[in-house]
Amino acid sequence: MTSILSVRGLTKHFRGRAGLFREPPPPVRAVDGIDLDVPEGGTLGLVGESGCGKSTTGRLVLRLIEADHGSILFAGEDVRAADAARLRALRRRMQIVFQDPFGSLDPRMTVREILEEPFLIHRIGDAAERGRRVRRLLDAVGLAAHHAARHPHQFSGGQRQRIGLARALALDPALIVADEPVSALDVSVQAQVLNLMKDLQRERRLSMLFISHNLAVVRHMADEVAVMYLGVVVEQAPRETLFAAPLHPYTRALLSAVPDPGGEKRARVVLRGEIPSPSAPPSGCRFRTRCPLAEPRCAETVPALRAVAPGHRVACHLA
């Protein structure tokens, strides 16, 4: 499968400011040299716990924040090299959906104004044409035409996420970066939104970078899955492989930590401690401080992300 988005060596360190009498704090190594490929028409799931850098990765890809190093190729075009005009054109084709649709929708605007805005910014159609497009968008995400006159606060969480999706779809993008799109929703509504996202993806041949901390949701949505820990990708594999035969001890622990209601009881790997600070990651393998299998060499050399089977890569000395 060809990839629509290829990321190589992507790095972002957030630097704190030095005070008058204070040295600058060590940089937060949010994303530290990661490679990712989003398959065309498919979904790459990016999974990890808080602070692992998955959301930063999503924003770097769209250049909502600027990367320090690395390359981002979208449909063959270098995103990092694009000037302002080129970037605007690129952003028509790459859109983002956030976790909290209320925080990303202007409370003073009606749904019609929210959905019309992308067309106005990109000077598409006259008023009548824009009206038609807004109605089509509402229809596509399962909202009624009369919803256009309402404000965001008049909608439930699930409906607001539908509005967020409609806005992302307005300019007919090729890639959607979905950052925890259903994490704020109740399960019955979450299922509605996930089904809608899958339908839209099929109808519009959308590619998706699906970022979530929820393994079950990622399993449902993604074709390929990358697991992040402290700014690096520790394992990447096709969905079935990753969930059936995870190789990295962190992936295994993460999978075993999620209770599966009604499913088989699995042997639990309970990790020691919590995620270390990304401004002072452990030497060698970053997971070693919590790894049940850690050996002395894990503290010395950084394990490379190497292929162990076609499409299955893992960064562990012991895998």
Place this chain on the structure above:
Amino acid sequence: MLRYTIGRLVSAIPVLLVVSLVAFAIIALVPGDMASEMAGPSATAEELQRLRVQLGLDVRGLTVRFGPWAVVEDVSFAVAPGEVLAIVGESGCGKSMTALALTRLVPEPGRISGAVLFEGRDLLTLGEREMRQVRGDRIAMIFQEPMTSLNPVFTVGHQIAEALTWHAAMSAAAARAEAARLLSLVEIPNAAERLSAYPHEFSGGMRQRVMIAMALACRPALLIADEPTTALDATVQAQIIDLLRRLRAELGMAVILITHDLGVVSDFADRVAVMYAARVVETAPAEALFAAPRHPYTEGLLASLPRLDTTAERLASIPGQVPPPFALPPGCRFAPRCAHAKAPCEAGLPPLLPAGDARAAACIRLTDYAVAS
């Protein structure tokens, strides 16, 4: 003048003692105290206390109203000593308000009715002072975001010790030693040193451990945990649930777990009460509930969860959303979203009826289920 005042006070002591003894006797003999009734007049204080503990928690017809709207309606359940009951439901179903009502912490202008029989007494009839003794002493609570329950300007050791000096009347030194013991009980490394740390110096998981340590300070018989792991990462959540499971076994306390996460429920709970639109719609032993839900809402909730062990092209979703308390549909509140709804469903609220082994469900199709199983 001062001597005179002291003298008057001292001479008043015997009178005060007699008055308080009489008051105590009256309180102990009010008909609301089931334990003393059951134990009879010859029971010793110890026997009485043991009997009280055995009674556990029995909630009957609990209702919380804000003006004309009930956010908790006719909720009944029982929790035996050492049992873990999970109250599950989606946001707005009334599960957190139920937890607050148990300890009478419902915000104004909420009104609580029904009965909360705890260790033989109806908590809803207790005076504010007695209630304060029950809270913290016999019933402790932990919440989703520990940072909002911890005071940022006091050290963690100070805050745990405060609970001990208040409720257990310990000396400052003894309270500090006990606080250190509690912190190591909840597996906080270097507990004695961490006593002098402030809440912001702890990570989210460690703060939740501190909250649990504070909750355990007075050895409560019942711990109410409202979404205790919702703000935590999966690997840390697993640690906290393991900790709660261990403490429950070691200390024998009952737990009411309020959560929307069915995974956590299946991992930890003995019994489950499923709430929908302010009412309990199903209650069952946890394993039985997950194996064969009897209420269509429970069934829908379980089916709408993405699974880790199988891949489905589409998720079964429940159409629509939870109705707010001011716009409830007539009859069964789940009927507008229910795939099985028929005309009779709108006729009236279905009562919670027995549905097999130690379980009950509020659905008029219950007879069909009974036939099917």
